[in-house]
Amino acid sequence: MTTWILGLAVFLIHTAGAFSAVLALMSSRTSQGAIAWIISLVTFPYLALPAYWVFGRPRFYGYVSARGQRDTVLRQVLERYRDRFDAYKIQTDDVDVRAVEQLAMMPLTSANHSELLVDGEATFDSLFAGIKEARSYILIQFFIVRDDSLGRRLKHQLIAAAQRQVRVYFLYDEIGSHQLREGFLKDLRAAGVEVSAFHSSKGVKRRFQLNFRNHRKILVVDGRLGWLGGLNVGIEYLGLNPRHGPWRDTHMKLAGPSVLGLQEAFWEDWHWATGCMLNLCWSPQVWPEANRRVVIIPSGPADGRETASLLIQHLIHSARKRFWVTSPYFVPDEGVQSALKLAAMRGVDVRIMMPERPDHLLVFLSAFAFLPDMVRSGVRIYRYQPGFLHQKVTLIDDEAASVGTVNLDNRSFRLNFEITALVVDRDFAKDVQTMLEADFANCREVSLAELRSRSLWRKLLSRGAYLLSPIQ
Secondary structure, eight states: OHHHHHHHHHHHHHHHHHHHHHHHHHHOSSHHHHHHHHHHHHHOHHHHHHHHHHHOOOSOHHHHHHHHHHTTTHHHHHHHHHHTTGGGBOOOOOHHHHHHHHHHTSOOEEEEEEEEEEHHHHHHHHHHHHHHHOSSEEEEEESOBOSSHHHHHHHHHHHHHHHTTOEEEEEEOTTTTTTOOHHHHHHHHHTTOEEEEOOTTOSGGGTTOTTOEEOOOEEEETTTEEEEESOOBSGGGGTOOTTTOSEEOEEEEEESTTHHHHHHHHHHHHHHHHOOOOOOOOSOOOOTTTOEEEEEEEEOTTSSSOHHHHHHHHHHHHOSSEEEEEOSSBOOOHHHHHHHHHHHHTTOEEEEEEESSOSSHHHHHHGGGTHHHHHHTTOEEEEEOSSEEOOOEEEETTTEEEEESOOBSHIIIIIEEEEEEEEEOHHHHHHHHHHHHHHHTTEEEEOHHHHHTSOHHHHHHHHHHHHTGGGO
């Protein structure tokens, strides 16, 4: 009897492995990922099967279905507020702009103000000042929130806002914020703050969706002011953690119609997490004296297309003079790699800025598998020296720049919910150029000779890490 049961269990496991391999073949978003999963599931399903159902899911299916349910009610509200954008939509025949609008499913708008926030002190001073200005509501979400001195400062600011009758909605990613203590959340709730985890694994059918993350960092005040960028809430983002040392990051502040794009992204996330529809202001608040053109691009695993990867590829292809990008995790897919190499070949000044110090070793090692080919193609690689580089910024020619949460790796392209603001404005682009030039002055450029001189075992480690990049 025991042998029969064991044989049946082996048969069922291998059958489930074969079935999952078919799913991987039909749904994996990269050929590398499909091949890796198929071989693992067929040859050794005992470990690969649970790993696939946790890490191999290609889309965030619950969020997709929630969008469908939302269309009956929420879409009506969105369409009404979108109509109010008409006076601020940029009517253009520029195919590059129109492509970004289609990816974003949001319009490029005028009458916006944008402000670069460099590093933690400037960012949190601006965030806390914005919270103090709130009169109606605050929408706030972060990937990582820590119960340290900075986290407690944020908690006190939100409690103070709730005590003056401002509605506060606080959303956090339960994986990124897994160390956040329940007492921190209880204090917020006791003060009247509405608190929710993102619930990536909400529901019985989606209990294994642990590999998806909400990586967005958003603050919206009264529908008129907004913030987004690379910084989470923890003292390391102020450069106060000895392990990381000085922390280099970039956030940005927005005002104007574009803020409603941030608000819509939060609103959709909150609806997924709680099932509730927030009553918010959807009338665009204009900033005519600045009049910058901005489009907000949300992206994530619930999208019908690979929005983040396509956005980066499109920005690279649109560059004629320069394309500079910074990313702490640089393991782009083949489409982005090819776009970078082709841009350099046609004479574009292509520069990649990445950290000198690794944060995630496997991701860090992966980059060295393809960097030699990129350098041979004319792409210039810079490693930031003073501390850890965490900003996610692009500069396109003298015309446009973006700030957001997207890293150039598989996780940001396919597994994380992310958000980016693209500002089409020469003055803002100049500000970003000045900021990045100061950063490049604190970098060392990586030579082809250096990459070639790496020991054989390091090269083998890099190739092995790179093979795992589709499932990282």
